[in-house]
Each structure stands twice: as structure tokens, then as C-alpha cells.
Amino acid sequence: MRPRLATTHPGRSPHTVYSSAVTAGDLVFVGLHRGFGEDFCAQLTGAIEGMRGTLAAHGAELQQLVKVNVWLKDVTDLPAMEKAFFDHFPEGGFPARMTSTTEFIDDDCLVMVEGIAYRG
Numbered sequence: 063m064r065p066r067l068a069t070t071h072p073g074r075s076p077h078t079v080y081s082s083a084v085t086a087g088d089l090v091f092v093g094l095h096r097g098f099g100e101d102f103c104a105q106l107t108g109a110i111e112g113m114r115g116t117l118a119a120h121g122a123e124l125q126q127l128v129k130v131n132v133w134l135k136d137v138t139d140l141p142a143m144e145k146a147f148f149d150h151f152p153e154g155g156f157p158a159r160m161t162s163t164t165e166f167i168d169d170d171c172l173v174m175v176e177g178i179a180y181r182g
Contacts, residue, residue: 083117089179089181090181094175095109095112097112102139105173110124110175128177128178128180129159130175131160131177132161132173135172136163
């Protein structure tokens with residue numbers, strides 16, 4: 063089975079050199095998503111909602127994420143990120159997660175998220 067490429071999500075340049083997601087069998091590999099807004103919580107919510115839309119385009123739901131990688135600009139945002147996961151995922155249904163800090167190319171970017179969903 064050849065992987066199916068997703069269309070890029072709104073706001074992304076048509077010259078972007080990666081897909082929002084790629085489906086391979088029952089797996090959906092979701093590329094980096096970022097949100098926009100004045101603060102960390104707004105950006106994280108936007109990133110998660112962007113992932114929700116990308117997953118829906120591939121016949122999957124946010125709760126089907128089995129692994130996520132989260133990059134924070136500032137490690138002090140970790141407690142807010144963990145609270146947001148409680149708001150977006152059911153108790154006992156959290157995906158495996160890796161969280162790290164990094165610098166971003168865009169100075170206003172505070173968080174980026176990517177993941178893998180299982181549609182089976």
C-alpha cells in the first residue's frame with residue numbers, strides 16, 4: 063500500500079516541503095502543528111485543534127493518537143501543557159508523550175506538536 067499524503071492545513075505556504083500528515087495502513091503520521099495567539103495556552107489549543115482537523119481528514123480522531131512529541135520554547139510552560147492534555151484527552155486515554163524544549167525559527171512560536179494515530 064502506498065502512503066497517502068494529506069493536503070496542507072490552512073495558513074501554510076503552498077511551497078511547504080512536508081505534509082500535514084501521511085497515512086500508511088492503519089497509522090496516521092501527523093507532522094508538526096503549531097498554533098497562533100498571544101500566549102502559550104492559545105497556541106497549544108490551536109496546535110491541538112489543527113491536529114484534530116488533520117486527523118479528521120484521514121479518518122481518525124484526536125483520541126486515536128498513540129504517541130505525541132511536544133516541543134516547548136520554555137520549560138516553565140510544562141504544567142500548562144499537562145493541564146491542556148487533561149482537557150483534550152480522556153482520563154486513561156493519554157497518548158505516550160515526549161516533551162522537550164527547543165528554539166523555533168519563528169520568534170513568536172511557543173509550542174509545536176506532532177504525533178502518530180492508530181485507526182485500527
